[in-house]
Amino acid sequence: MKYCKKCVNPENVYEMNDFDENGVCGMCRNWKNYDEVFAAEQKNKEKRFIEILERYRSKDGSNYDMIIPVSGGKDSLYQVHLLKKVYGFNPLLVTFNHTFNTKTGIYNMTNMVEKLGVDHIRFTPNPQLISKTSRLSLKKFGDICWHCHCGIFTFPLRIAVAFKIPLLISEHKYYGLLSADEENKFQPNLKDRLFAVRAEAKDMVDKELGIELKDLVQWQMPSQEEIDKVGVRGLSIAEYIKWDSKVITEFLIKEYGFKTKEHDRTYDCYANAECHHCSGTHDYLRYLKSGYGRVTDDVGIDIRKGLMTREEGIKMVEKFDGVKPKDLDIYLKRVNMTEEEFMKYMEDKREESVWFKDSDGQWQIKDSVSRHKNDQGVEKVISPLSRVDSYKRISNPLDDEIEKHIIM
Ligand SMILES: [Zn+2]
Structure with missing residues (x-):
């Protein structure tokens, strides 16, 4: 296995795995230093962002100005802080409840709605159904979270159509939605937008498990006509506002008492405090498939930012x-x-370039970045460090986080 000589990405990283002649991966090459990108343009970008938002403000107060889909994590809170408190808009918060909640997540969500004084719709799907779709998702894709990947996209879109609120804000691009800052661009087929979640609702109908299409109403996309009628658009806040997760989270801890959560599979306690599995079981599955997990992503980002060697x-x-x-x-x-059973579902999903079975029938990993510390050419491309230990995160846990799912 080849590993990036600048970060720790293995060559089977699922996006931009092309290495250049110095052994540097695409992610490192395409890394944009936020400070540089925003240095000269920060004020202009923000001005442009507010101009676009103003086009969507409800002039007569008869509707909300925009929808912010929220999970209750750091990105949600910072978006609501900016749009409601700093810019003075009237957003409607919309949550698709994945039902794998932590106590910390529920605390942060309630704290956000209370402290910022906002309206909030939270949809809780049938928990029995989630057990079934999660099992099917594991069997089909080696992933327990189809219901969440798909639902966080379709549910806010359905609310946008039903409530006739055309603007959806997210920190990153809202899949294939037409963007509010681009005029009259080609609109991709609605189906193509669900590519990232692997399956549409109709593909999750399963007789054996007792999943019918009528159980999956909120996972079905509105029609293209319905979307066009309301003129639904997405707008990515991180294109306009500097989005440095570490800086943002430390601000939120100080300003709002945002709570963080330690994870078993990464040192970054700022992300995914609201879900038991994003940095846990869901991530473990990626390791079982591809031999690397979230810590590789987190380390890569911190190395590129100059926070970690x-x-x-x-x-x-x-x-x-x-x-x-x-x-x-x-x-x-x-x-x-x-x-x-869980491990059995993963048997046919292990990547051959990563895993092999030993003579006792146990899965063993073929290679690891540990064996590539001193590959030839590493010295030439590694980044200098700006600060010592600057990757470290502030721990601000809830006093009594409990290790169980909270459904609602
Ligand atoms: Zn790299």
Whole structure:
């Protein structure tokens, strides 16, 4: 296996895995230094952003100005802070409840709605159905979270159509929606937009598990006609406002008492405090498939930002990548599955370039970045460090986080 000589990405990283002649991956080459991108243009970008938002403001107060789909994590809170408190808009918050909630997530969500004084719709799907779709998703894709990947997209879109609110704000691009800052661009087929979530609602109908299409109403896309009638558009806030997750989270801890959560599979406690599995079981599955997990992503970002050396990064990968998360038991209990079944679903999903079975029939990993610390040419491309230990995160946990799912 080849590993990026600047970060720790293996060559099977699922996007931009092309290495240049110096052994540097596409992610490192295409990395845009936010400080440089925004340095001269910060004020202009923000002005342009507010101009676009103003076009959507409800002039007579008869409707909301925009929808902000929120999970209750750091990005949600910062978006609501900016749009409501700083710019003075009237957003409607919309949440698709994945039902794998942590106590910390529920706390942060309630805290956000209370402290910022906003209206909020939260949709909770039938928890029995989620056990079934999650099992099917694991069987089909080696992923337990289809219901969340798809629902966080379709549900706010359905609300936009039903409430006739044309603007959806997100920190990154809202899949294939026409963007509010581009005029009359070609509109992709609605189906293509669900590419990222692997399956549409109709593909998740399963007789054996008892999943019918009528159980999956909120996962069905509105029609193109319905979307066009309201003129639904997406707008990515991070294109206009500097979006540095670490800086943002530290501001939110200070300003709003935002709570963080330690994870078993990465050192970054700022992300995914609201879900038991994003940094746990869901991430463990990626490791079982591809031999690397979220810590590789987190290390890559911190190395590119100059917050961590490659050497420190490799230590983090060694510490976290193979860890079986504690929340796996929480998951298995919830969906009534044994660990044996869980692992069996993964048998045919292990990548051959990464895993092999030893003579005892146990899966073994073929390679690791640990064996590539001193590859030829590493010295030439590694980044200099700007600050010592600057990748470290502030720990601000809830006093009594409990290790179980909170459905609602
Ligand atoms: Zn790289």
